Amino acid sequence: MSELKNDRFLRALLREPVDYTPVWMMRQAGRYLPEYRATREKAGSFMDLCKNADLACEVTIQPLERFPLDAAILFSDILTIPDAMGLGLRFAQGEGPVFDRPVRTEADVNKLFVPDPEGELQYVMNAVRTIRKELNGRVPLIGFSGSPWTLATYMVEGCGTKEYSKVKGMMFDRPDLMHKLLDTVAQSVTSYLNAQIAAGAQAVQIFDTWGGVLTPRDYKEFSLRYMQQIISGLTRESDGRKVPVILFTKGGGQWLEDMAATGCDALGLDWTTDIGEARRRVGDKVALQGNMDPSTLYASPERIRQEVATILESYGSGNGHVFNLGHGIHQHVDPEHAKAFINAVHELSPQYHK
Amino acid sequence: MSELKNDRFLRALLREPVDYTPVWMMRQAGRYLPEYRATREKAGSFMDLCKNADLACEVTIQPLERFPLDAAILFSDILTIPDAMGLGLRFAQGEGPVFDRPVRTEADVNKLFVPDPEGELQYVMNAVRTIRKELNGRVPLIGFSGSPWTLATYMVEGCGTKEYSKVKGMMFDRPDLMHKLLDTVAQSVTSYLNAQIAAGAQAVQIFDTWGGVLTPRDYKEFSLRYMQQIISGLTRESDGRKVPVILFTKGGGQWLEDMAATGCDALGLDWTTDIGEARRRVGDKVALQGNMDPSTLYASPERIRQEVATILESYGSGNGHVFNLGHGIHQHVDPEHAKAFINAVHELSPQYHK
Numbered sequence: 001m002s003e004l005k006n007d008r009f010l011r012a013l014l015r016e017p018v019d020y021t022p023v024w025m026m027r028q029a030g031r032y033l034p035e036y037r038a039t040r041e042k043a044g045s046f047m048d049l050c051k052n053a054d055l056a057c058e059v060t061i062q063p064l065e066r067f068p069l070d071a072a073i074l075f076s077d078i079l080t081i082p083d084a085m086g087l088g089l090r091f092a093q094g095e096g097p098v099f100d101r102p103v104r105t106e107a108d109v110n111k112l113f114v115p116d117p118e119g120e121l122q123y124v125m126n127a128v129r130t131i132r133k134e135l136n137g138r139v140p141l142i143g144f145s146g147s148p149w150t151l152a153t154y155m156v157e158g159c160g161t162k163e164y165s166k167v168k169g170m171m172f173d174r175p176d177l178m179h180k181l182l183d184t185v186a187q188s189v190t191s192y193l194n195a196q197i198a199a200g201a202q203a204v205q206i207f208d209t210w211g212g213v214l215t216p217r218d219y220k221e222f223s224l225r226y227m228q229q230i231i232s233g234l235t236r237e238s239d240g241r242k243v244p245v246i247l248f249t250k251g252g253g254q255w256l257e258d259m260a261a262t263g264c265d266a267l268g269l270d271w272t273t274d275i276g277e278a279r280r281r282v283g284d285k286v287a288l289q290g291n292m293d294p295s296t297l298y299a300s301p302e303r304i305r306q307e308v309a310t311i312l313e314s315y316g317s318g319n320g321h322v323f324n325l326g327h328g329i330h331q332h333v334d335p336e337h338a339k340a341f342i343n344a345v346h347e348l349s350p351q352y353h354k
Numbered sequence: 355m356s357e358l359k360n361d362r363f364l365r366a367l368l369r370e371p372v373d374y375t376p377v378w379m380m381r382q383a384g385r386y387l388p389e390y391r392a393t394r395e396k397a398g399s400f401m402d403l404c405k406n407a408d409l410a411c412e413v414t415i416q417p418l419e420r421f422p423l424d425a426a427i428l429f430s431d432i433l434t435i436p437d438a439m440g441l442g443l444r445f446a447q448g449e450g451p452v453f454d455r456p457v458r459t460e461a462d463v464n465k466l467f468v469p470d471p472e473g474e475l476q477y478v479m480n481a482v483r484t485i486r487k488e489l490n491g492r493v494p495l496i497g498f499s500g501s502p503w504t505l506a507t508y509m510v511e512g513c514g515t516k517e518y519s520k521v522k523g524m525m526f527d528r529p530d531l532m533h534k535l536l537d538t539v540a541q542s543v544t545s546y547l548n549a550q551i552a553a554g555a556q557a558v559q560i561f562d563t564w565g566g567v568l569t570p571r572d573y574k575e576f577s578l579r580y581m582q583q584i585i586s587g588l589t590r591e592s593d594g595r596k597v598p599v600i601l602f603t604k605g606g607g608q609w610l611e612d613m614a615a616t617g618c619d620a621l622g623l624d625w626t627t628d629i630g631e632a633r634r635r636v637g638d639k640v641a642l643q644g645n646m647d648p649s650t651l652y653a654s655p656e657r658i659r660q661e662v663a664t665i666l667e668s669y670g671s672g673n674g675h676v677f678n679l680g681h682g683i684h685q686h687v688d689p690e691h692a693k694a695f696i697n698a699v700h701e702l703s704p705q706y707h708k
Contacts, residue, residue, distance in 0.1 A: 163648075163649055163652075163684050163686075164649055165649055165652045165684065165686065168647070168649040168650070168652060168653075169649075169652040169653060172649075172650060172652070172653030172654075172657045172661075173653050173654050173657055212626065213626075214626070214647075215625045215626065215628075215647055216626065216627070216628045216631075217628070217664070218647075251605070251626065253607075253608050254607050254608060254626060254627060271569045272566065272567075272568070272569065272570065272605065272608060273570070273608060274569075274570045274571070277570075293522070293568075293569055293572075294517075295517055295518055295519060295522040295523075295526075296522070296526060298517075298519045298522060298523040298526070299522075299523060299526030299527050300526075300527050303526045303527055307526075310571070330517050330519065332517075332519065
């Protein structure tokens with residue numbers, strides 16, 4: 001493997017010194033980029049794009065060609081695992097993801113299995129290998145997975161939901177079944193992320209998009225516990241370097257202490273938590289990634305720059321900050337505004353690293 | 355006015371002793387009740403129902419006929435104020451509320467005015483008077499309004515949104531305009547709630563449904579500040595009793611200290627905060643209302659009862675707890691499950707009030 005030319009992202013995640021604050025954007029390869037939309041059109045469906053290593057590599061690299069980003073993230077979907085379990089993933093027009101065979105009964109749960117990451121999921125590992133080769137040491141490559149609870153919400157509901165009636169119904173009334181489901185998913189995520197690391201991922205992020213819809217008690221029992229299980233099972237070294245793990249629970253601002261105790265290296269923060277306050281709470285244990293409101297990118301470049309300055313100042317001097325949005329970039333954002341954001345982080349942050 | 359026969363709700367909000375924990379449910383008059391659906395059908399549109407004092411009274415009382423609730427809440431909508439400002443409210447099938455004339459420009463903001471609560475909004479006051487008479491002292495009547503920020507999101511977006519691009523765009527790039535809009539709305543809410551109190555509302559709740567989508571800084575500047583302005587302007591006495599004010603920001607669990615400092619009497623909590631922890635943080639300043647996950651009502655009556663027990667135990671002994679859901683009751687809940695919830699609160703809570 002070629003030597004890493006920009007390792008600021010990895011160093012910041014391990015709270016080592018850097019000369020400026022590294023930055024990337026969740027969903028940086030996405031619909032806000034016209035070149036992404038063109039490749040997507042060429043690919044056919046969204047999953048066709050995920051399953052074609054060359055095209056997945058192409059869209060992964062696209063934002064790096066436009067912006068001086070400090071990390072690349074594998075282009076894929078969080079629902080690859082349940083799809084590999086045979087639930088029949090479709091992306092219905094205007095409806096978001098749909099599973100043809102959702103998990104509702106004890107028999108459904110018993111049928112679940114841990115997919116072979118170099119079998120049903122080999123297309124993901126092929127994408128990791130292709131991207132890693134194409135990056136050629138330019139910046140580190142982030143692998144990722146959805147959290148077990150987040151995957152479970154889609155697996156049980158069968159589609160997007162506002163009320164979580166089915167998945168919470170199972171959680172409340174059949175906690176034994178929910179735990180069995182989550183354990184199988186956690187085992188699957190562990191083997192999936194380890195395979196991504198073996199294929200070349202230099203850091204991994206666990207996306208707990210829906211942990212924030214739980215009570216504090218249920219979050220610990222049904223989401224955090226399984227993310228901890230995954231973290232305990234991960235291979236944490238690759239190419240002789242530590243592979244940092246980032247844990248991101250959207251809406252998890254009240255539970256940072258519990259999240260920091262899982263053994264992860266960094267916490268992803270959404271924008272509802274002040275990053276300086278978060279640093280005071282858990283900054284002696286973990287690095288922090290975040291946390292500009294993605295809607296700020298609808299504002300003028302001047303206002304975006306001001307918001308970047310506010311967040312940098314709130315975090316303050318010293319190590320352990322990776323700049324990011326607090327959630328994925330929105331599809332109607334002007335790419336020039338994304339550029340203003342990234343440039344502002346690079347231009348305004350060196351004073352905090354003297 | 356007839357004497358209040360059950361004042362537990364008002365006493366609990368003022369942290370005075372009660373013999374059991376009072377309980378009501380946000381959106382307790384709603385689509386989960388077949389009798390509501392029948393009245394709604396009879397009324398025509400949703401706004402026709404809101405504007406007919408007799409029918410609004412009928413649906414307000416319906417849940418009290420089924421369940422031993424400790425409070426009634428005015429049946430109305432949070433968008434009555436912007437509707438009275440001439441924005442043209444419609445409820446489009448499957449789309450939720452839509453404004454035909456959203457507020458986008460400086461000229462749009464300049465056209466806004468404070469509606470006369472006994473003029474354009476008299477139908478709301480008529481409903482309050484009718485309900486109060488019909489209740490005949492059975493339980494207290496809660497009046498309510500949306501928060502200025504929450505109303506502003508609908509007024510600027512013109513419809514429901516996930517990204518808040520337009521309202522946040524105005525907030526980021528034209529904070530002067532956003533403040534002008536919010537100030538007009540705050541003045542309108544103040545006069546609207548004071549008129550509800552004059553018409554007979556015995557407590558009022560401010561619903562800040564969308565404050566939780568802001569950063570902590572923006573929450574304080576664009577949402578909390580205007581709720582504080584409203585609270586400062588409210589008439590706090592009626593029939594020789596104090597009129598308590600409840601502040602509810604969905605997703606506001608990280609900001610309880612700031613919310614408690616507004617001069618409100620109680621905070622509504624969603625289910626992502628442990629109520630015992632919230633009591634330790636702000637329980638010496640305010641009462642707490644909440645906070646069972648509304649999706650718990652999809653579980654079995656036994657499991658619902660267990661969850662009620664957990665929340666009662668978490669709050670612990672003593673005054674200052676009004677039981678509620680952490681958000682409105684979902685439309686597909688079985689009314690028998692709502693009954694199990696309310697009965698569990700009444701049956702399990704006396705031990706905490708000895």
